[in-house]
Amino acid sequence: MSQANPLLVPELREMLDTNDVENIKLFCEAEHPAIIADFLSALEPVEIFEILKHTNLQLQAKIISHLTEDTQVAVVEIMGKLEIAKLLGEMAHDDRADIFKQLSKKLQNLILPALAQAEREDIRRLASYEEGTAGAVMTSDYATLALHLTTSEAVEVLRQVAPDKETIYYTYILDDNRKLLGMVSLKDIIVATKDTPLSEIIETDIAYAMVSDHQEDVAHKMRKYDIIALPVLNEDESMVGIITFDDIEDVIVEEATIDFHSLGAISQPTDGELSGIDMRDTSILLMVRKRLPWLLILVFVNIISGAGIAHFESTIQAVVALVFFLPLLIDSGGNAGSQSSTLMVRALATGQAKMSDWLYLLTKEVLVASILGLGMGLAASVLGFWRGGPEIALIVSLTMACIVVFGSLVGMSLPFLLNKLKLDPATASAPLITSLADIGGILIYFNIATYFLKDKIG
Amino acid sequence: MSQANPLLVPELREMLDTNDVENIKLFCEAEHPAIIADFLSALEPVEIFEILKHTNLQLQAKIISHLTEDTQVAVVEIMGKLEIAKLLGEMAHDDRADIFKQLSKKLQNLILPALAQAEREDIRRLASYEEGTAGAVMTSDYATLALHLTTSEAVEVLRQVAPDKETIYYTYILDDNRKLLGMVSLKDIIVATKDTPLSEIIETDIAYAMVSDHQEDVAHKMRKYDIIALPVLNEDESMVGIITFDDIEDVIVEEATIDFHSLGAISQPTDGELSGIDMRDTSILLMVRKRLPWLLILVFVNIISGAGIAHFESTIQAVVALVFFLPLLIDSGGNAGSQSSTLMVRALATGQAKMSDWLYLLTKEVLVASILGLGMGLAASVLGFWRGGPEIALIVSLTMACIVVFGSLVGMSLPFLLNKLKLDPATASAPLITSLADIGGILIYFNIATYFLKDKIG
Numbered sequence: 001m002s003q004a005n006p007l008l009v010p011e012l013r014e015m016l017d018t019n020d021v022e023n024i025k026l027f028c029e030a031e032h033p034a035i036i037a038d039f040l041s042a043l044e045p046v047e048i049f050e051i052l053k054h055t056n057l058q059l060q061a062k063i064i065s066h067l068t069e070d071t072q073v074a075v076v077e078i079m080g081k082l083e084i085a086k087l088l089g090e091m092a093h094d095d096r097a098d099i100f101k102q103l104s105k106k107l108q109n110l111i112l113p114a115l116a117q118a119e120r121e122d123i124r125r126l127a128s129y130e131e132g133t134a135g136a137v138m139t140s141d142y143a144t145l146a147l148h149l150t151t152s153e154a155v156e157v158l159r160q161v162a163p164d165k166e167t168i169y170y171t172y173i174l175d176d177n178r179k180l181l182g183m184v185s186l187k188d189i190i191v192a193t194k195d196t197p198l199s200e201i202i203e204t205d206i207a208y209a210m211v212s213d214h215q216e217d218v219a220h221k222m223r224k225y226d227i228i229a230l231p232v233l234n235e236d237e238s239m240v241g242i243i244t245f246d247d248i249e250d251v252i253v254e255e256a257t258i259d260f261h262s263l264g265a266i267s268q269p270t271d272g273e274l275s276g277i278d279m280r281d282t283s284i285l286l287m288v289r290k291r292l293p294w295l296l297i298l299v300f301v302n303i304i305s306g307a308g309i310a311h312f313e314s315t316i317q318a319v320v321a322l323v324f325f326l327p328l329l330i331d332s333g334g335n336a337g338s339q340s341s342t343l344m345v346r347a348l349a350t351g352q353a354k355m356s357d358w359l360y361l362l363t364k365e366v367l368v369a370s371i372l373g374l375g376m377g378l379a380a381s382v383l384g385f386w387r388g389g390p391e392i393a394l395i396v397s398l399t400m401a402c403i404v405v406f407g408s409l410v411g412m413s414l415p416f417l418l419n420k421l422k423l424d425p426a427t428a429s430a431p432l433i434t435s436l437a438d439i440g441g442i443l444i445y446f447n448i449a450t451y452f453l454k455d456k457i458g
Numbered sequence: 459m460s461q462a463n464p465l466l467v468p469e470l471r472e473m474l475d476t477n478d479v480e481n482i483k484l485f486c487e488a489e490h491p492a493i494i495a496d497f498l499s500a501l502e503p504v505e506i507f508e509i510l511k512h513t514n515l516q517l518q519a520k521i522i523s524h525l526t527e528d529t530q531v532a533v534v535e536i537m538g539k540l541e542i543a544k545l546l547g548e549m550a551h552d553d554r555a556d557i558f559k560q561l562s563k564k565l566q567n568l569i570l571p572a573l574a575q576a577e578r579e580d581i582r583r584l585a586s587y588e589e590g591t592a593g594a595v596m597t598s599d600y601a602t603l604a605l606h607l608t609t610s611e612a613v614e615v616l617r618q619v620a621p622d623k624e625t626i627y628y629t630y631i632l633d634d635n636r637k638l639l640g641m642v643s644l645k646d647i648i649v650a651t652k653d654t655p656l657s658e659i660i661e662t663d664i665a666y667a668m669v670s671d672h673q674e675d676v677a678h679k680m681r682k683y684d685i686i687a688l689p690v691l692n693e694d695e696s697m698v699g700i701i702t703f704d705d706i707e708d709v710i711v712e713e714a715t716i717d718f719h720s721l722g723a724i725s726q727p728t729d730g731e732l733s734g735i736d737m738r739d740t741s742i743l744l745m746v747r748k749r750l751p752w753l754l755i756l757v758f759v760n761i762i763s764g765a766g767i768a769h770f771e772s773t774i775q776a777v778v779a780l781v782f783f784l785p786l787l788i789d790s791g792g793n794a795g796s797q798s799s800t801l802m803v804r805a806l807a808t809g810q811a812k813m814s815d816w817l818y819l820l821t822k823e824v825l826v827a828s829i830l831g832l833g834m835g836l837a838a839s840v841l842g843f844w845r846g847g848p849e850i851a852l853i854v855s856l857t858m859a860c861i862v863v864f865g866s867l868v869g870m871s872l873p874f875l876l877n878k879l880k881l882d883p884a885t886a887s888a889p890l891i892t893s894l895a896d897i898g899g900i901l902i903y904f905n906i907a908t909y910f911l912k913d914k915i916g
Contacts, residue, residue: 003809032663034682155648162649169627169644169686186627186644190613191620205490223711224492226704228627228686245703246684252707253681256714257804263721264800264888265793279805280815287826291797292833295862298793299837305785306845313778320771323781327763327896330785335723335756335889339749342722346715347737351461357738368745375750379757387764404753430722430888431793438785 004041012039016047021054028055028063037066045074061090064099070281073102081107085114088123092166094139094247097126126241131269134218135211137251138232138241143171147181147202150195158186166244170229173202178238180231182206208233211240215251220351222248259349262426263342265294294431301435305330305442312446318456321388322449325396328383330441332376332400333407334434340365340411341428348415348425358416362409369408377401395452399445406444407437462499470497474505479512486513486521495524503532519548522557528739531560539565543572546581550624552597552705555584584699589727592676593669595709596690596699601629605639605660608653616644624702628687631660636696638689640664666691669698673709678809680706717807720884721800723752752889759893763788763900770904776914779846780907783854786841788899790834790858791865792892798823798869799886806873806883816874820867827866835859853910857903864902865895 008027015024028036028051040048040063048071052060064072064087076084076099088096088111100108100123112120122140129135143165145154158168173181182204192201208231209218222230222245230248232241261277262268267290269277277290309316316322344361347353353361377397384396411433415425466485473482486494486509498506498521506529510518522530522545534542534557546554546569558566558581570578580598587593601623603612616626631639640662650659666689667676680688680703688706690699719735720726725748727735735748767774774780802819805811811819835855842854869891873883 003812032665032683034684159648162645167645168648186648187620187625190617190626190644207490223704223707225490226492228703245686245707246681249681249703249707249710252710253714253808256711256718257808260714260718260721260800260804263718264796266797266800277801279801279811279819284822284825284829287822288829288833291794291826292830294797295790295793295830295834296837299786299790299834299841302786302789303841305789306782309785310779310782313781316781317775317778320775321768323771323774324764324768326781326784327767327788327900328757328760331760331763331889331893331896332753332757334892335753336749338722338887338889339724339752342718342724343735343737346718350711350715353737354461361737364742364745367742368749371742371746372750372753375746376753376757379754383757383761429796430892431789431796434792434888434892435789438789442785 003038005038006042008039009042012043012051013047016050024051024054028052028059033059033062034066036063041067041071045071046078048075049078057086057090061087061095065091065095068281069098069102072099076103077107081110081114084111088115089119092139093122093126093141094137094166094241097123101127129211132215133211134209134213134215134232134243135234135241137215137218137247138211138243139166139247140241141166142229142231142242143168144174145171145184145198147173147199149198151189151192151198151201152194154184154189154198158189166242167229170227170242172231172239172242173198174239178240180206180208180233180237180239183231206231209243211235216255216349218243219248219251219255223252255349259345259424259426261290262424263345263429265298265429265431266290267293268424268426294429298431298435301432302438305435305438308439308442308446312442312450315446315450315453319449319453321392322395322445324387325380325384325392325399326442326445328380329396329399329403329445330438331434332380333403333437333441334430335407336369336372336376336404337407337411337433337437338430340369340408341415341430341433342411344412344415345425345428348419355416355419362412365408365412366405369405372408373401373404376404391452395445395449399441399448402444402448403437403441406440407433410436410440461496463496464500466497467500470501470509471505474508482509482512486510486517491517491520492524494521499525499529503529504536506533507536515544515548519545519553523549523553526739527556527560530557534561535565539568539572542569546573547577550597551580551584551599552595552624552699555581559585587669590673591669592667592671592673592690592701593692593699595673595676595705596669596701597624597705598699599624600687600689600700601626602632603629603642603656605631605657607656609647609650609656609659610652612642612647612656616647624700625687628685628700630689630697630700631656632697636698638664638666638691638695638697641689664689667701669693674713674807676701677706677709677713681710713807717803717884719748720882721803721887723756723887723889724748725751726882726884752887756889756893759890760896763893763896766897766900766904770900770908773904773908773911777907777911779850780853780903782845783838783842783850783857784900784903787838787854787857787861787903788896789892790838791861791895791899792888793865794827794830794834794862795865795869795891795895796888798827798866799873799888799891800869802870802873803883803886806877813874813877820870823866823870824863827863830866831859831862834862849910853903853907857899857906860902860906861895861899864898865891868894868898 143161162168169186170183172183175181182202183206184198184201188201207221207225211234229242229244231239234240377400380400381393381397384393414428418427419425601619620626627644628641630641633639640660641664642656642660646659665679665683669692687700687702689697692698835858838858839851839855842851872886876885877883
């Protein structure tokens with residue numbers, strides 16, 4: 001998540017050139033690792049590596065975990081396999097698995113034997129979950145406590161394991177088969193009197209996720225219960241990890257970005273891609289690959305609009321002034337549709353609208369769209385009168401009202417329909433809605449025009 | 459954040475009708491308050507009130523805090539002023555301030571005298587911050603510790619204050635003037651050996667926000683440092699509150715929703731409005747008020763398109779087939795523009811793109827757009843050849859390439875420009891970009907057509 005900050009590039013290069021180990025060390029320790037990562041991001045990977053090697057392994061691991069994934073991989077690939085193995089040993093379990101799965105198969109196979117067996121298995125397992133699932137977001141370095149402990153004993157255990165755990169604020173109690181019995185929060189441990197058995201303060205009715213759950217559903221759940229961490233179970237219902245609040249914040253942002261891009265008619269990440277595209281770091285060719293397909297699909301949708309216009313060629317030839325209002329009318333339908341589809345897509349994504357609300361929301365949208373249509377029709381009648389007289393005013397205002405209602409209903413219904421078909425509602429992008437509204441708009445417009453102008457067309 | 463769940467409506471009404479106090483109590487305690495809030499949301503406010511009054515005050519407060527703000531207010535307004543005062547006394551400080559500021563001025567003035575003085579001042583202060591700022595999101599029930607304490611003493615203090623504090627995982631150390639000296643985490647307290655002075659484990663170089671900071675900047679900061687809570691200082695640099703991870707998750711979602719709606723050409727919340735509009739709960743008239751302005755503004759932008767077409771009336775009359783390609787061409791410019799503006803707006807919102815990246819991103823976009831233009835031009839030439847022969851094919855493909863590049867650059871530049879002018883980049887909505895691309899597209903198309911077809915137009 002680092003953002004390249006070029007402010008210290010000259011100083012850092014100077015330190016490297018003069019091999020000023022002392023100041024390099026001081027620099028790495030001077031600020032929060034996230035800030036150091038920002039400064040380092042402005043350098044080349046080999047320079048980052050040269051700087052980091054002068055600091056201790058724990059700090060290296062922390063700073064590296066704040067670099068972007070591309071930079072992480074570039075830096076790690078410069079290291080020797082033993083150095084990588086040592087570094088991975090210091091990293092949070094989710095972070096190291098994320099780096100590992102980005103490395104080349106060749107490098108992965110070189111590193112694995114250099115790792116301790118437990119680490120090797122942990123990395124392999126965490127790296128194996130499909131992107132976008134709870135399994136791919138979770139980390140395995142969570143804290144557990146035995147049910148027979150007292151609160152004082154629990155504090156003692158937590159004191160010892162804390163440095164290696166992602167959090168000790170929520171700890172989990174498992175049975176011998178790693179089945180989740182419940183959780184205790186550090187707050188409950190502190191609040192309970194000393195030597196209270198954990199069995200008295202364990203919360204057994206707790207929320208959890210399955211490894212295959214979609215990360216967006218996990219985010220909804222964690223937001224609903226306002227929790228710092230959510231336990232994750234595998235198919236056997238054994239506990240295999242936790243998802244923490246900071247990871248879910250990233251998920252919320254990432255899912256919103258993917259929806260934004262979908263609504264902007266940019267293709268979604270496909271299987272195996274870690275996340276959506278990134279304005280700054282995505283390569284030009286990948287950018288084209290994500291944008292061209294939808295542009296081409298929409299061309300074909302637009303051919304129908306063109307065919308619609310061709311069908312009414314005689315009407316247009318008789319009253320060319322009709323073309324003047326064409327962009328205005330069909331765009332208004334598209335605009336009203338974009339509004340509806342945006343509202344709908346977002347409401348479905350945040351869980352605010354559900355499939356069962358369909359009829360209620362449709363009724364409401366019909367009312368809203370009718371008022372909008374009335375207002376827009378009025379505006380269009382003024383324009384129509386000014387540019388073409390009363391007959392054109394009538395045609396244009398009537399068309400406007402119909403088009404706005406039509407566009408709104410399409411914009412609202414399509415995301416619902418896509419959701420029903422288990423497709424992503426955000427595929428109902430503004431450009432797609434605009435193109436569909438165009439087709440409807442052209443048919444509405446020229447049918448109304450042909451009806452009222454039939455004398456002139458002859 | 460509750461979602462009405464109608465599943466238990468018949469049972470709950472049955473309990474109310476038979477005044478089955480025992481089962482009402484059991485129901486309220488049977489699930490997490492967030493779940494109970496979902497079930498209650500399907501009832502009328504007066505029914506919710508009748509059910510809640512049978513449970514204890516703490517649970518009432520918890521359940522109510524999970525209702526939507528509208529429902530909270532509707533339920534509270536049914537209560538007497540003493541009941542309200544007691545309820546507010548049990549609520550988290552940020553939640554009660556949020557409810558309070560939604561009540562009518564008259565009710566506010568009735569309740570204030572019924573509150574203890576400290577509560578009254580706290581509510582007044584928290585309710586006074588402008589929506590969208592750190593002050594409006596923060597809560598004042600954070601835990602502080604004195605610097606002279608040892609870790610063991612600190613644990614004892616935290617044990618006592620925990621029930622009334624939003625979190626005890628991060629505690630803050632202030633001087634006599636409430637200036638922030640630093641923080642200690644409960645993890646550090648637990649990890650340190652017993653009786654370590656807090657002065658040895660205090661972290662002094664910590665992140666904070668000012669009350670007037672924008673909530674989106676606060677979210678960026680908390681995500682950067684992966685922290686559970688961020689302290690908030692007032693103008694005098696005294697500590698006045700904390701913002702916790704769960705509130706910032708809501709901020710991230712809310713800010714994304716506002717940006718979504720802006721991109722969909724729906725007006726942003728104005729001063730005094732708590733947040734963006736809500737597909738399900740916003741009134742029809744407010745919905746119209748949020749949607750109509752942009753539709754009307756875009757009508758006026760589209761008049762320019764119409765005027766452009768009128769200007770080329772002779773070209774159109776000479777070769778009516780040109781109109782066939784009109785929606786296709788101008789929509790493609792709008793679509794490419796929507797893609798660019800969506801990418802740009804999101805990159806600016808997540809902090810991934812900065813103003814200083816302008817030249818780099820522009821260069822990149824020119825390259826991407828050129829390749830897209832080439833691809834789209836090729837597709838258009840096939841269509842043009844099929845519908846109108848080689849001359850039309852040339853005109854259409856050339857136009858397509860120019861329009862796609864033009865649309866992309868407008869879509870990318872406008873958000874940057876808006877940001878530079880301290881306006882919200884998301885105002886560069888897909889419909890606005892589409893309308894602007896239309897104007898450019900029409901001029902490009904008919905100029906190219908007029909140039910190549912000048913013999914036919916005569």
